[in-house]
Amino acid sequence: MSELPVYSIQNFVEVSYWPDLKAVMIKWHSEYDEDTAVKDAVHAALEYVRKHEVPHWLADISTSRQGLTPEDQDWVNSDDFRNEITNSPLRKFVLIPPLPETGQDVSWLADWETNTLAKFGEGVSAKLSSDMEEIRAFFDE
DSSP, X not given: OOOEEEEEETTTEEEEEEGGGTEEEXXXXXXXXXXXXXXXXXXXXXXHHHHHTOOEEEEEOTTOOSOOOHHHHHHHTSHHHHHHHHTSSOOEEEEEOOOGGGOOOOGGXXXXXXXXXXXXXXXXXXXXXXXXXXXXXXXXX
């Protein structure tokens, strides 16, 4: 799998394009930032998505030891964020969940697929998975 770098902040986040998955992948080493790094990374990914008509979004928080700040969580749940996603070519979303050793609270994952579908509406699909073959199959559907 050949990745093309899009954006990076050392020890925080890497954004890349995976041509064989037709996906922008955001690998979070940490999601916690009290400044604008989370928004900057998401905006860089969305800019690439729009410019290259990318239909798939793969967010990997498997090794992230800290979740979003309350402010970034509010932004992710805002109409502004929802509008940015719905006004893009993105149609399929996969979240690779935190591994147990990260210590992250994962209780919110139980409703992630349902909440994502409700938030972004018809024409959008979401999957929670850490299995690359399952992810590939989902994107290929």
